[in-house]
Amino acid sequence: MLDLEGVALDVVIAELQSKVSESDPYIARLRVARNRPGVVRVVLDLKTEVKTQIFTLSPIADYGHRLVLDIYPLVPPDALATLFESGGKLSARERSVLNGANPGAPPITPVKRLATVVIDPGHGGEDPGAKGRHGTYEKAVTLDIAQRLKRLIDAEPEMRAVLTRDADYSLPLAVRVAKARAVRADLFVSVHADAFIRPHARGSSVFALSERRATSEAASWLAKKENDADLVGGVNIDLKDRYLAKTLLDLSQTATIEYSLRLGNAVLSELGRVNTLHRPRVEQASFAVLKAPDIPSILVETAFISNPEEEKRLNDDAYQDKLARAILAGIKRYFALHPPRQQSPLALN
Numbered sequence: 001m002l003d004l005e006g007v008a009l010d011v012v013i014a015e016l017q018s019k020v021s022e023s024d025p026y027i028a029r030l031r032v033a034r035n036r037p038g039v040v041r042v043v044l045d046l047k048t049e050v051k052t053q054i055f056t057l058s059p060i061a062d063y064g065h066r067l068v069l070d071i072y073p074l075v076p077p078d079a080l081a082t083l084f085e086s087g088g089k090l091s092a093r094e095r096s097v098l099n100g101a102n103p104g105a106p107p108i109t110p111v112k113r114l115a116t117v118v119i120d121p122g123h124g125g126e127d128p129g130a131k132g133r134h135g136t137y138e139k140a141v142t143l144d145i146a147q148r149l150k151r152l153i154d155a156e157p158e159m160r161a162v163l164t165r166d167a168d169y170s171l172p173l174a175v176r177v178a179k180a181r182a183v184r185a186d187l188f189v190s191v192h193a194d195a196f197i198r199p200h201a202r203g204s205s206v207f208a209l210s211e212r213r214a215t216s217e218a219a220s221w222l223a224k225k226e227n228d229a230d231l232v233g234g235v236n237i238d239l240k241d242r243y244l245a246k247t248l249l250d251l252s253q254t255a256t257i258e259y260s261l262r263l264g265n266a267v268l269s270e271l272g273r274v275n276t277l278h279r280p281r282v283e284q285a286s287f288a289v290l291k292a293p294d295i296p297s298i299l300v301e302t303a304f305i306s307n308p309e310e311e312k313r314l315n316d317d318a319y320q321d322k323l324a325r326a327i328l329a330g331i332k333r334y335f336a337l338h339p340p341r342q343q344s345p346l347a348l349n
Helices: 011-018 079-085 092-098 138-154 173-182 211-225 242-271 308-314 317-337
Strands: 002-005 027-036 039-046 050-057 066-073 115-121 159-163 187-194 205-209 283-285 297-304
Touching: 002 066, 011 027, 050 173, 066 173, 115 138, 115 173, 138 159, 138 187, 138 297, 138 317, 173 187, 187 317, 205 242, 242 297, 242 317, 297 308, 297 317, 308 317
Parallel strands: 115 159, 115 187, 187 297, 205 283
Antiparallel strands: 002 039, 027 039, 050 066, 205 297
């Protein structure tokens, strides 16, 4: 239930009631009414338990102030269970493998759940990011590449992708991280296009969080989340022992950085097949968007938008596709060694 103060019950708001379809997985219906003078009440009748994320966006272009409410399942759906419940059909070989038959065929490792990759197109809205000499904005290039990468990931049978933004609007860095945690992401990939004062700088780079930031971020997360067991591999921590809580969270953050470096190396290796590498190794820096303590996270600088030659390539559909495929190949190499599990891999290795 949302009470919107200082909002008039106009036609646009009244029409919200018709925006929810019967097939919506979470919302049964939406009701809007004037609660009292100057207050409009919006009620969402839910079909199941959910997690919510709410934030505001500032006016831009034709849009005024916006209130965004994201709804996520409390428990992510099991892909195999969904297949059976929906009457999905398995091939004869798949059925025989599940039944332990089909002698002579190579064994198939059952997928416990879909791997969730959150893709973060850098910048957006009133934050355009870097600008190329020919007028290309970083925010547009990153969204194009991120959308291509999402389509490629969604086409993989054992993976799904979620975008932090799917249009030209700005998002606070903390919200980008929060969105990844809300969907229990296995990986977080932030897409950018670098810039430098000298136009000849070129090449692709991959960043992970700095080791020096791990301890400070552990303290920061602990201060915000306090006794959030999810942050330390499901271990409940008594608030009285905050030293232990900080130590465990610090270890989790450090382990996450190690997995981030493994992911980064896999992606960097694949990017080297498409573009010159600005640095031959994964770099580390204190990017706030990489600070989730339990999600391996990397920031990919696809190319230098300040380099006229690379700016031209970044605007080419075929080249964008090559970059997206290279990032996907790196992600698949990482998952081949570190498949997603019901629990965080950090708690088991």
